[in-house]
Structure formats: C-alpha cells, structure tokens
Amino acid sequence: MSANNENKNNSQAVAAAAEDPVLKAKLLAMKYNRLITRSILYFLLAVGALVVLFPLLWMILTAMKQPGTAFKFTFIPDSFSYEGFSKLYTLDNFKKVFAEFNFMKYFINSIIVASMAAIFATTFACMAGYVFAKKNFIYKDFLFYLLVATMMIPGMMYLVPQFVITVKLGWFDTYQGLIIPHLANIFGVFMMRQFMRSIPDSLIEAAKLDGASEWQIFTVIIVPMAMPIIVTLFLLTFLFHWSNFIWQLVITKPGSAILTIPVGLAYFSGPHGSEWELMMSASCFSIIPMAILFLVAQNFFIEGMTKGAVKE
C-alpha cells in the first residue's frame, strides 16, 4: 500500500526535482527508503518460505546422510570433491529402502487405491452433481439437506461404524475395503452442482430436440464442459486417498500385501524408528510424487481446495 503511494509521489515530484537540489536529495532518500522496505519484505518472504519448506528440506538432507549421522549437523564438506561429499552424503539409503523393505509395492498399492478411488468417486460425484444441478425429481430437497447435514459430521465419527460395516461385508484387508467406503464424496457433488448450474439449459434442450438420449447429453455436453472441475475433483480425491491414513491403517492387517505408503511407513517405523536416514528416504517415496503432482497442476489444487471453503 505505502509502496504504491510513494510511487505516485515519486512521479509527481520528478519534474520539480530536476532543478531543486533539496528536492533531489529528498527523492534520493525516498529511493533508499523504498529499497530498505523492499529488502525487508523479501527477507520476510524468504524466511516464511524457509520455515514452511523446512520439513521437506530436512527430509531430503537426512535421507541422503550417511547411516548414523542424522543428528550430526555438518552439511558442508571439508573439501568440495567427490570424497568430501561422499563422507557426508550417500544414496545408499534409497537403494536399501527400495531393495530390502519393498517400498515399491507400497507405492504401487497407493497408486492403485488413490487412482481407482479418484476415478470412481469423481464419476459418481459428476453424475450426482449433474442431476442436482439440472433435474427436478422427487425428494430432491430432502436429499440435498441430508447431504448438507451429513457433511457437517466430523470424519472421526465414522471410524468405528464404517469399520464394523466393512468387516461384516467381508472386505477387511482387501482393495474393496480400502476404496469403496470412501467413494461418496459429498463435497465433490456440491462442487459439481455449483459448476454445472452455469451450463445453459438451452444446450441441453437443443440436444434433446436433436434426439440425444439422457446418457448422450451427459457424456457429450455436460462432461466436456465440466472438464476443468472434473480434473480438479479428480486431483483432490486422489490426494485425499493418498493420505487417508487412518482408514488405511484400521482396514488392513499389519504386514498385509496391500499396505499403502503411509501405513507401510508406520509399520516400518516400529523396528526402524531410530534409523532416521532410512525413515526419511522412505518418506521421500510418499512426498516427492505428490509434490511434483502439485507443481504440475497447482492451480487446480489451489482453486479446488479454497473455492469450496469461501462459499461457506
């Protein structure tokens, strides 16, 4: 704010300053003042970024350290040579985690669970959202309020009954058990409904006149138009299931073949909890793919996650 005003004052004063030495000096002082505020601003921004990204930085640094040196805080080698660096750093931790502890399997499981769940949940939410946006049907309002009411319930409350129901269905420690109970994404339905309401009715009417079936209207008109929001919802549900730790923890057996990355890491931390270099290399397998996904599609993530919130 103040920077703006100074800018304006600057431009007004420039003409006068050319002659007047006093004004000239004042202008110079202003310039320095501005430089100082700018540097303070950038310093604070950098400190903020450092604090926020510190855990990631620390994870990567520790993952590359020599075994047993997690608590030795020397990061700069004595000599900038291969020997100097290899005294401090190594990539063996990654190899070990990869080879001995089967994190690749956990990784693939996580991919399977998260992508299957995201595909189905997005499809279901898309279909339901379309109906809520564009159709009039019996019990619509009742259903809508039921969804709103259910959304207010804290997720932890579902832990026990969902677990009991899933076990009774015989889905304990199976992919179905991991995926299916979380496929009803109410938030996603609202997101879809909100977006699809902006699709003009005339398009749908025109398609109807051309003899399109309901399913054709949905797949040919609605889905392509809603593509941005579908991608957003897909990414958000993928993210949710990638880190849906508590459900994946309770619904699988320890040592099961279908453990996902966070749960695998949780069981890994039991016997290897003090081997922080290994723990951190294993953590990289969970975090780095997600970080890359975020960097590639960050606008989808940021808008998807915050838009729903502001509406509240």
Add this chain to the structure above:
Amino acid sequence: MAKASTQSQENKVSYLFLAPFLIIFLVFLAYPIVYSFFLSFQEAGTGYSLSSLEWVGLKNYFNLFTDIEFLWAVLMTFYYAILIMPLGILASLILAILLNNKISFKNFFRSAYFLPNVLDMFVIGTIWTLIYSKDGIVDKFIKLVFDFFTYDFLGNLTNSFFISLFTMFTQGVCYGLVLFFIYKIYTSFPMSRYVKNEKLAHMLDILVYGVAFVLVFGSGGLLGGASKVLGSAVNNGVLGTPATCMPAVVFALVVKGAGFGMILFLAAIQNISEAVYEAADIDGCNEIQKFFYITLPLVKPIIFFMAVTGIIGALNAFTEIYAMTKGGPIVTVLGKSLGATKLTGYYLFTKWEQSEFGYAAAMSYALLVLTIVISKVQEKVLTPED
C-alpha cells in the same frame, strides 16, 4: 397426464444417475450414523469380537461421563483448538499481507507456501518427529536459546568480561525490540481514545501498558517463563515434555496449513478497495491502525470460517498425533496417568484398538453433539451483525 409421465420419466432418469453415489452414500455414510447409534448401546462381550455384541443399555454413556480419560481428552482437544486457531489465523494473515505487495516471484512464494497442504500428514508428522527429537535440530536450538537467556553475566563477569558484555548487549537488543513494540501499540491505541476523562485515561494507560510490561519482562513473565519452559524441554526433547508437546504439534500443523488460509485471506484482502486505504491515509492513519480498522473487519468472514474449521480439525485430529506423540507424554492429574496429547480422536482410536466398539460409538455420538453445540455457539459469537 403427459406431464405426469414426463415427471416420472425424469424421476427415473435422475435416480439412475444418482444410483452409484446414493448407494455408497446410504451404505457407508448415512447408515453408519444410525448403526453407530445402536452400537453405542452394545458392548463386545467375550473375546471382543464383532460377533459377540451384547445389549447393555445406557452403560456406555454412563461410563463415558465418568471416564476421566475421556473428559481429559475433551479438555486437551479444546486446548489444542485454542492454540491452533489463533496461531493458524495469524500465520495465514501474515503470509497473506506479505504476499499482497507488488513483488517479483509472487507465484513462486504462493506455491511454496501452499505446497505443504497437499502432502501426506503422516509423513509430515514423521519428519517433524525427527526435527523435534532429542538431539534434533530444534533441541539443539533450544539449548542455545536457553543458555543465552539464562546466562548469568554478573556471575561470569570475572571469567570472560567481553562475552558477558556481548550477551548483555544482545539481550538488551532483544528486550528493547519487545519494548519498542509495546510502545508502538501504545501510540496506536492510547486509552484516551476510549475514555473521555483525561486523567482516568492516563491512569488506565499506566495500568494496562504497565501490566503488559510486567507480564513480558517480570521474572516468571513471558520472556523468562518462555526460556524456562524451553529449558525444561531440553532433557526429553520437545515432544517428550508435557509443557511443550502440544505447542510443538500445533506449530508443525500451523506451518503445514498456513498456505491454505493465506489463499483465503489473500482473496479477501484483494477485494478491499484501494480507495478505502487512501481515505485512511488522508485521515492520517498509520499502518497498524489501517490494519486493525480496515483490513481486519473486512476479513472477518474468513476468520470465522477458520475458527469453525479449527474446531472440527481438533475433533478430527488423529494422524498428526499418531505420527508424532502417540498420545504421550504421560502427565499425572488427580492420581491418574493421562496422555498430554491424547485428543479425542486418538482416544477413539485406542478404544477401537481395544475392540471396545460400543464405547467408541457412544463417544462418537457425544462428540457429535459437542460439535453441533460448538458450531452453533461460534455462529452466534463470531458472525458479523449486518
């Protein structure tokens, strides 16, 4: 007749489209709430298996309200919420205000601040466990700070005069900075603004800012107390000490989640018209006054939203506790050993672990009622009246 048939056709089509979602919703979201209600009147009998549930009436609820561990968990959940709400709001607001300037690399900073939001909570918790652990980086840093603030420069005067002088000087700078901030706040909000009587206003000035001064500088005050608390954490690591474990967990979460609130605040701040600030400039407001009288009231809806989600988040908190403290460290209250970070979510999980499904269901219901009550109260207190 024709209209009725198109309506029934529409109903049919609608429910066909709804079917996949609705089936999952009914089986795994709606039914569990009803089922949970019945479950809360039952108890797993011999062997604690699901096949041997017995009807026990209101027993679970009676046990729940006399269960000190549960009441403690509720208390700790409030503590957690009370810590995380203002800190989260403050951190997000600061980041938003910093980003709301004309800067280069704006997108870089925005993504950097938001990035931790999308990362797996369990893994982030594990990383913080390493950072906080005994002999970890935070532990080392705290030892340094503790040595610094408790350095007895009079006692060491003879040993190394210049080191003492240096410590005295840097301490002076630290205290001076805090003093400067108190003074700044005083000049922005003198009591004469709120109280007509001038003498009374001066007395109130002395009283309020004097108390603030004593609270910060007095022995056992903010600075001394903080360094003492930090110092006591040195022996067990930050997460192993009852006084510091909760703030440490909360700090990790605030750092992870600040980018989310930042985006919300940024959108709200950018909606504020530049003209309002210019008018304030003409009236001679300083930056602090502009913040409190213009920015803050206009971002109030976001603050309300974050307060509500803060409470829900506290009741849902599990993964961070599981990753970082597993409910510990143990504190003894009223002769009972209780976990200092055993929040309701984690307590619920331990009951699940012990296969006490009925008890856990009863607890879920009690927490649900609590959530509804709290959000109603928050709505009353925090909603702007306009």
